[in-house]
Amino acid sequence: MAKLVPFVFAGLFALFSSLAFAAIDTYQFKEPDKQARFQKLTNELRCPKCQNQNLADSNAEIASDLRAKIHTMLEENKSDDAIIAYMLERYGEFVLYQPRLSKQTLLLWTAPAVLLLLGLLVIVLIVRFRKKTALPLTTEAPLNPEQQQKLAAFLNNAQGTPR
Amino acid sequence: MSRWLLFIPLILFIVLGVFLYRGLSIDPTELPSALLNKPFPEFKLSDLKQPDKLLTKADFVGKPVLVNVWATWCPSCREEHQQLLQMAHEHKIALIGLNYKDERSLAQQWLLQLGDPYQFVIYDDKGMLGLDLGVYGAPETYLIDAKGIIRYRHVGVITAQDWQKLQGMLHG
Numbered sequence: 552m553a554k555l556v557p558f559v560f561a562g563l564f565a566l567f568s569s570l571a572f573a574a575i576d577t578y579q580f581k582e583p584d585k586q587a588r589f590q591k592l593t594n595e596l597r598c599p600k601c602q603n604q605n606l607a608d609s610n611a612e613i614a615s616d617l618r619a620k621i622h623t624m625l626e627e628n629k630s631d632d633a634i635i636a637y638m639l640e641r642y643g644e645f646v647l648y649q650p651r652l653s654k655q656t657l658l659l660w661t662a663p664a665v666l667l668l669l670g671l672l673v674i675v676l677i678v679r680f681r682k683k684t685a686l687p688l689t690t691e692a693p694l695n696p697e698q699q700q701k702l703a704a705f706l707n708n709a710q711g712t713p714r
Numbered sequence: 715m716s717r718w719l720l721f722i723p724l725i726l727f728i729v730l731g732v733f734l735y736r737g738l739s740i741d742p743t744e745l746p747s748a749l750l751n752k753p754f755p756e757f758k759l760s761d762l763k764q765p766d767k768l769l770t771k772a773d774f775v776g777k778p779v780l781v782n783v784w785a786t787w788c789p790s791c792r793e794e795h796q797q798l799l800q801m802a803h804e805h806k807i808a809l810i811g812l813n814y815k816d817e818r819s820l821a822q823q824w825l826l827q828l829g830d831p832y833q834f835v836i837y838d839d840k841g842m843l844g845l846d847l848g849v850y851g852a853p854e855t856y857l858i859d860a861k862g863i864i865r866y867r868h869v870g871v872i873t874a875q876d877w878q879k880l881q882g883m884l885h886g
Contacts, residue, residue: 599745599848599850600850600851612815613849613850613851616841620845639748640748640749641748641749641845641846641847641848642745642848642850643745643747643848644748645745
C-alpha cells in the first residue's frame with residue numbers, strides 16, 4: 552500500500568501542475584465550439600509584450616486586453632481568420648507563433664531540412680573519400696613459402712616456453 | 715585544394731560569430747510598428763482635461779505631430795517627462811498626449827504637478843485606441859506626418875539622442 556504513495560503524488564502533481572499555467576481571468580461562452588476556438592486562438596497568438604509567452608499563459612496587461620478583445624470578437628461571431636487578421640494588422644507578424652510561409656520566412660522553414668541534407672551529404676562524401684585512400688594493413692609484400700616455414704617453426708618453439 | 719577545405723568550419727564560425735555579435739545589440743522587446751506607413755487609426759475619445767469635449771483624428775492631422783503614449787502607472791514615463799517638456803519648449807513639433815488605461819483625475823494631477831508638454835491629451839481609459847495602434851506598453855511615441863500617416867514608432871523612454879534622431883526624420 553505504501554508503495555502506491557509515490558504514484559499518487561506523481562498523479563496529483565501532474566494533475567495540478569497544468570493549472571499553474573492558466574491565466575487568472577476566465578471567459579464563458581454559450582457555445583462550446585467558441586470555447587475551443589478561444590483556447591486555440593489564445594494558444595497560438597503571442598503576447599506582444601512578453602518574450603515568447605502566448606496570450607493564454609501571459610499575465611501581462613496587454614495579454615489580458617487581447618483576451619478580452621478575442622472574447623468580444625468571438626461573441627460577435629467573427630471568424631478565426633478575421634480575428635488573426637485583426638491582430639496581425641496591429642501587432643505584425645511577431646504575434647503569430649507559427650510564422651507564415653512567405654519570402655522572408657522561407658529560409659526559416661527550409662533551413663532545418665536543408666542543413667540535414669547537407670550534413671548527410673558530408674557524411675556520405677567522407678565515407679566515400681575514406682574508402683579510396685584507405686591504407687593496406689601491411690606495406691610490405693607477404694612472406695614467401697620458405698619464410699612462412701621459418702615463421703611456423705618459431706611459433707611452434709615459442710608455444711613450449713613458459714611465460 | 716583539400717587544405718583550404720579545412721578552413722570551412724573556421725569561416726562558418728566567424729560568420730556565425732558576426733551574426734551573434736550583432737544580435738547582442740538588438741533589443742528583442744522592440745517591435746517595429748505593424749502600422750508603419752499606414753494611417754493613424756480613427757477614434758472618438760474625450761479630452762483629458764475637458765471630459766465633455768470629444769477628440770478625433772481631425773484634431774491633429776494637418777501638420778506633423780508626435781503622439782506620446784503615457785500613464786501615471788508607468789515609472790519610465792516620469793523619467794521621460796523632463797525630456798518631453800524640453801521638446802515642447804523648443805516648439806519644433808507639437809506633442810499630443812495619449813493617456814493610456816489610466817484614471818482621469820490621477821492623470822490631470824500628474825500634469826499639474828510635473829508640467830504639461832502636450833497640446834492636448836486624448837483620454838484612452840479602456841485602451842481601445844492603444845489596441846488599434848498596436849501599443850503594448852508605455853511609454854511609446856509615434857511620429858505622424860501632416861497627412862496622418864504613421865512614420866515611426868519609438869518604444870521606451872525618449873532620450874536627448876532619440877530627440878536628435880526624431881528631428882533628423884522631421885527634415886526628411
